[in-house]
Amino acid sequence: MQIKNITALAPTDLLILPIRQGSHDLELWLAKLPIDLRQTIPLFSQDKDTFKLGQMQFFQSSDAVLPRILLVGLGAKTIENYQLFQTMAKAGQSAVKHQLKAVTLALPVEADQSTLQLCGTALAWGAYRFDKYKHADTDKTYAGIQEIHVLTAAPLPVLAGQITLDAVQLIRDLVNEPSNVLTPQFVAAMAIQLGKETGFQVTVLDHAAIVAEKMGGLLAVSQGSKQEPQFVVLEYGADFKDSPTVALVGKGITFDSGGISLKPGKDMHEMKMDMAGAATVLGTIYAAALNQTPIHLLGLLPLTDNMPGSKAYKPGDIITCMDGTSVEILNTDAEGRLVLADALTYARRFQPDYVIDLATLTGACIVALGHEAAGLMTNQEALKTQLCQAAAQTGERLWPLPLWPEYDELLQSTVADMANIASKPIAGASIGGAFLAHFAKDMNWAHLDIAGVAFGEDALSHGATGYGLRLLLEFFTILLAPASAAIMQRTISFH
Numbered sequence: 001m002q003i004k005n006i007t008a009l010a011p012t013d014l015l016i017l018p019i020r021q022g023s024h025d026l027e028l029w030l031a032k033l034p035i036d037l038r039q040t041i042p043l044f045s046q047d048k049d050t051f052k053l054g055q056m057q058f059f060q061s062s063d064a065v066l067p068r069i070l071l072v073g074l075g076a077k078t079i080e081n082y083q084l085f086q087t088m089a090k091a092g093q094s095a096v097k098h099q100l101k102a103v104t105l106a107l108p109v110e111a112d113q114s115t116l117q118l119c120g121t122a123l124a125w126g127a128y129r130f131d132k133y134k135h136a137d138t139d140k141t142y143a144g145i146q147e148i149h150v151l152t153a154a155p156l157p158v159l160a161g162q163i164t165l166d167a168v169q170l171i172r173d174l175v176n177e178p179s180n181v182l183t184p185q186f187v188a189a190m191a192i193q194l195g196k197e198t199g200f201q202v203t204v205l206d207h208a209a210i211v212a213e214k215m216g217g218l219l220a221v222s223q224g225s226k227q228e229p230q231f232v233v234l235e236y237g238a239d240f241k242d243s244p245t246v247a248l249v250g251k252g253i254t255f256d257s258g259g260i261s262l263k264p265g266k267d268m269h270e271m272k273m274d275m276a277g278a279a280t281v282l283g284t285i286y287a288a289a290l291n292q293t294p295i296h297l298l299g300l301l302p303l304t305d306n307m308p309g310s311k312a313y314k315p316g317d318i319i320t321c322m323d324g325t326s327v328e329i330l331n332t333d334a335e336g337r338l339v340l341a342d343a344l345t346y347a348r349r350f351q352p353d354y355v356i357d358l359a360t361l362t363g364a365c366i367v368a369l370g371h372e373a374a375g376l377m378t379n380q381e382a383l384k385t386q387l388c389q390a391a392a393q394t395g396e397r398l399w400p401l402p403l404w405p406e407y408d409e410l411l412q413s414t415v416a417d418m419a420n421i422a423s424k425p426i427a428g429a430s431i432g433g434a435f436l437a438h439f440a441k442d443m444n445w446a447h448l449d450i451a452g453v454a455f456g457e458d459a460l461s462h463g464a465t466g467y468g469l470r471l472l473l474e475f476f477t478i479l480l481a482p483a484s485a486a487i488m489q490r491t492i493s494f495h
């Protein structure tokens, strides 16, 4: 799929016109619309409820240049970028439903470049499909939307949406891939291939190297599976000596059965998505390398299945993590924090300025925030501000959750330094964060619990969402241009 900027209306399968309620957006377009629609559309738009947020109206015309028009309601109020993204994604989905190949997006004149980019990306996002394994009931003559044209009055200096699009698609493909295909070795091989293509370094630690590094958390989780664990280290931009070093850590449980503390059968198939953090880190470094972003990045991916095989770790076991902390296992389904603990310890040797981990860590985070936002836990206030700015800018929502010291007490064990779950089933997302904070120690660290946002359940976003890539790329922009932080804060939706 290609995204392009055009400055003059050209023949297209579908013209998408987002319209603000009570605005002149439609009037400005009427003269350019096909003759047979010039009367129909104004009649339709007289209803006061027309153009409510997310309302779609599809029109067909006999015109050869503009055979179809989709009016998309943007509502009467200033909308958050999250809502704008969701709305434009629905428009993309509608284009796929009509089996269209080329669509043109024309936004109101005031839209700025980042809004245009967000909308273009959202259209493509809505049009994504994962159907490579479907044969019988798929119309293979339709290969999805091929081109998205973003119409603007003047040419845009940069429309960097293409790389973002490709990287989001890569992440979604990886997360949607089933675990019988996507093993730790598969991810490691993919990382090596992408590193070769785009110029970042990839080092793969195999089982023996993981043993040598004494990664007791990763080894314990992996021992119930026949798949060998892998610990993949990505490095990009080591030559940017003056730039900050950011270590990204991604939870890479390629399938999470829960282990001996087996999960219930319902929805267990979705646990192929428990490596979404690792996929997002890989996709982000891939995109940064393609964009040649002047920043030093590390990606740390602890990859393993969590299975209940005969050698599996068990409740009651006491393991020793890489930093020497002993952990009493009270539930083998709280495995993500064990592999992340070792990855955080490994990150320390690079003395990063920032460490950000992304993990589908707790069901409790979904209970707290639903599928609307990732939970953000951090030991550094300035990092929180920057990440929240990036979240507002991209519409990839974050919501801060506390890391109060009292949570540490709930992780006390009578026989080890810590337990891997709390003594009571409360504040589960923060408990996960508190466990990781022990291993992040004095590094500037943020934990993003993406359990609720990495994998969608509704019709719009069923399967992998690719959440986090746009957020992180925006975070890098903010980090690299602190002077323009004030500009970043502005509302970029229509105003």
Ligand SMILES: [Zn+2]
Binding pocket: 256, 258, 306, 332, 333, 334, 335, 336
């Ligand atoms: Zn688990």
